Amino acid sequence: MSIALDLLVFATGFGHVLLAPYSKVEESFNLHATHDVLMYGVTPSSLHLYDHFVFPGAVPRTFLGSILLAWATSPVLHIASLIGKTLSKADIQTIARLVLCSMNAAGLCLLRRAVSRRFGRPTGFLYTLLTISQFHVPFWMGRTLPNMFALLPVNLASYLLVNRAPNAPKPSPTQFRTAIMLLVFTAVVFRAEVALLLGPIALLALIQGSTSFLALIKAGLVSGILSLALTVSVDSYFWDRAFLWPEFNGIYFNVFEGKSSEWGTSPPLTYVTAFLPKLTLGALPLSILGAIIDSRVRQIMLPCLAFVGLISCLGHKEWRFIVYIVPLINIGAARGARWMTSRKKGTIFGRLMFLATMAILAGNALVTTLLAKSSMGNYPGGAAMALFNAKYADHDHVHVHLSNLAAQSGASLFLQVHSPPYTTWLNSSIPSSSHWIYNKTESLGPAELTAPHHFTHLISESETDVRALTASGEWRSVDAVDAFNGWTMGPAIRTQLDKLRGRGKAGEGPVDIWDVLPRMRRENQLWVLERT
Numbered sequence: 001m002s003i004a005l006d007l008l009v010f011a012t013g014f015g016h017v018l019l020a021p022y023s024k025v026e027e028s029f030n031l032h033a034t035h036d037v038l039m040y041g042v043t044p045s046s047l048h049l050y051d052h053f054v055f056p057g058a059v060p061r062t063f064l065g066s067i068l069l070a071w072a073t074s075p076v077l078h079i080a081s082l083i084g085k086t087l088s089k090a091d092i093q094t095i096a097r098l099v100l101c102s103m104n105a106a107g108l109c110l111l112r113r114a115v116s117r118r119f120g121r122p123t124g125f126l127y128t129l130l131t132i133s134q135f136h137v138p139f140w141m142g143r144t145l146p147n148m149f150a151l152l153p154v155n156l157a158s159y160l161l162v163n164r165a166p167n168a169p170k171p172s173p174t175q176f177r178t179a180i181m182l183l184v185f186t187a188v189v190f191r192a193e194v195a196l197l198l199g200p201i202a203l204l205a206l207i208q209g210s211t212s213f214l215a216l217i218k219a220g221l222v223s224g225i226l227s228l229a230l231t232v233s234v235d236s237y238f239w240d241r242a243f244l245w246p247e248f249n250g251i252y253f254n255v256f257e258g259k260s261s262e263w264g265t266s267p268p269l270t271y272v273t274a275f276l277p278k279l280t281l282g283a284l285p286l287s288i289l290g291a292i293i294d295s296r297v298r299q300i301m302l303p304c305l306a307f308v309g310l311i312s313c314l315g316h317k318e319w320r321f322i323v324y325i326v327p328l329i330n331i332g333a334a335r336g337a338r339w340m341t342s343r344k345k346g347t348i349f350g351r352l353m354f355l356a357t358m359a360i361l362a363g364n365a366l367v368t369t370l371l372a373k374s375s376m377g378n379y380p381g382g383a384a385m386a387l388f389n390a391k392y393a394d395h396d397h398v399h400v401h402l403s404n405l406a407a408q409s410g411a412s413l414f415l416q417v418h419s420p421p422y423t424t425w426l427n428s429s430i431p432s433s434s435h436w437i438y439n440k441t442e443s444l445g446p447a448e449l450t451a452p453h454h455f456t457h458l459i460s461e462s463e464t465d466v467r468a469l470t471a472s473g474e475w476r477s478v479d480a481v482d483a484f485n486g487w488t489m490g491p492a493i494r495t496q497l498d499k500l501r502g503r504g505k506a507g508e509g510p511v512d513i514w515d516v517l518p519r520m521r522r523e524n525q526l527w528v529l530e531r532t
């Protein structure tokens with residue numbers, strides 16, 4: 001039973017990785033860092049080949065997550081090459097993402113064990129169903145976002161804080177200290193906003209007497225100093241700067257210099273009114289019920305509430321800043337769902353409560369299906385690269401320019417399959433044409449793009465450019481890649497609406513159920529051009 005639930009979490013994450021294998025710009029720093037560590041190794045002589053030096057200008061981020069991911073991925077690649085599996089570079093991207101996904105899935109499975117122990121097996125079961133029926137955590141846990149590297153240690157800390165006998169009032173001192181050390185490590189190395197969760201957790205523990213002030217400070221200092229030494233030594237090396245602490249750099253830049261508001265500010269209640277409902281779907285009302293009926297849930301949710309309050313004070317808001325509390329909210333939701341499904345059997349109230357729980361899970365699954373379907377169509381750059389690589393696989397001389405949109409929506413370094421670097425894992429599968437040039441220099445003008453004897457192909461995002469170039473006769477448009485562009489209502493609904501407005505035709509046959517469902521709108525976004 002327990003293993004089956006674990007498999008369900010892994011399978012959901014893997015499904016999302018395989019259905020949407022490409023990446024977006026916010027994942028690209030860590031994805032390319034993973035690529036570079038795998039392909040070039042970490043010796044000083046290879047550092048100048050790294051993407052952040054070839055295309056400088058990025059805000060420094062830590063390399064630690066990517067190094068660990070690359071090192072965890074390489075045994076899998078070794079095994080694949082031992083059993084004679086041929087892998088392309090694009091496969092390596094998928095494998096690395098599956099490895100990250102597995103780590104985060106393992107964190108969630110561990111947390112589920114704590115829930116089963118503290119609240120009973122049925123609650124653990126409902127916890128799993130709620131988790132996999134949501135969209136954001138399962139979809140993103142295999143994506144190389146800094147927050148997804150931070151999610152694992154936060155989940156481990158959550159596990160330590162929750163895992164104990166049903167009526168034990170507080171975690172053991174060792175468990176509590178380890179949890180604090182993990183949260184400090186995460187805040188120092190990966191994501192500083194985790195400090196806003198750490199604060200309330202520590203304060204609540206002090207008030208409840210789970211720890212002494214001295215023990216708390218000691219754990220915080222030890223972990224803080226070790227984590228700082230780790231990130232500064234590793235990142236100073238990789239960025240070739242003295243005493244670089246990337247997360248502090250980020251805070252300084254975004255909070256003190258107020259740069260983050262340049263990314264846009266949102267109203268104070270955005271987390272409560274928009275992001276939390278989006279992240280948790282039907283689990284949010286269930287967690288409120290859980291908090292009402294069980295004081296243990298209140299103890300878990302109180303720091304989450306304080307965290308949301310604190311982080312709401314920052315002008316720039318994004319869903320991923322609060323993703324760490326979703327597994328904790330799901331604990332409260334599972335408790336609420338357990339209460340609803342365990343009302344007296346056979347009574348009308350009992351049946352209604354059971355049905356309502358099923359309806360919430362089904363609603364989650366429906367929303368997740370729609371979101372997953374639209375997200376799958378959101379990576380035109382990746383789709384264009386796959387199409388391009390396959391179409392010209394037997395061409396030797398290809399020099400292609402990738403537009404900005406292509407580079408930002410999936411054309412990662414891993415997808416440059418016909419161009420070096422190749423490592424030993426790829427020995428058996430270096431494609432026959434392996435010396436293409438992929439050029440992703442931004443904002444080149446038409447003159448540079450069409451200069452004679454230069455680019456042989458373009459992946460363009462501008463329909464006007466495409467028209468002008470093909471009209472000149474020197475270029476030919478060979479393919480177009482479309483992408484998701486919103487939903488429209490199902491044709492049956494539209495007909496009904498038109499009828500209501502008195503514009504439709506009366507007297508139609510039975511309505512096909514599929515015609516009620518919303519339709520996806522897709523639109524061409526990238527074009528592949530070839531010199532004639």
Ligand SMILES: *[C@@H]1O[C@H](CO)[C@@H](O)[C@H](O)[C@H]1NC(C)=O
Pocket residue numbers: 424427
């Ligand atoms: C990879 O291929 C090259 C050339 O074919 C060969 O010299 C080298 O030993 C191979 N490396 C591995 C690890 O198989």
Ligand SMILES: *[C@@H]1O[C@H](CO)[C@@H](O)[C@H](O)[C@H]1NC(C)=O
Pocket residue numbers: 439440441444448454
């Ligand atoms: C890409 O092409 C542009 C325009 O010809 C050139 O200036 C740039 O150096 C090229 N970049 C790379 C990495 O080859």
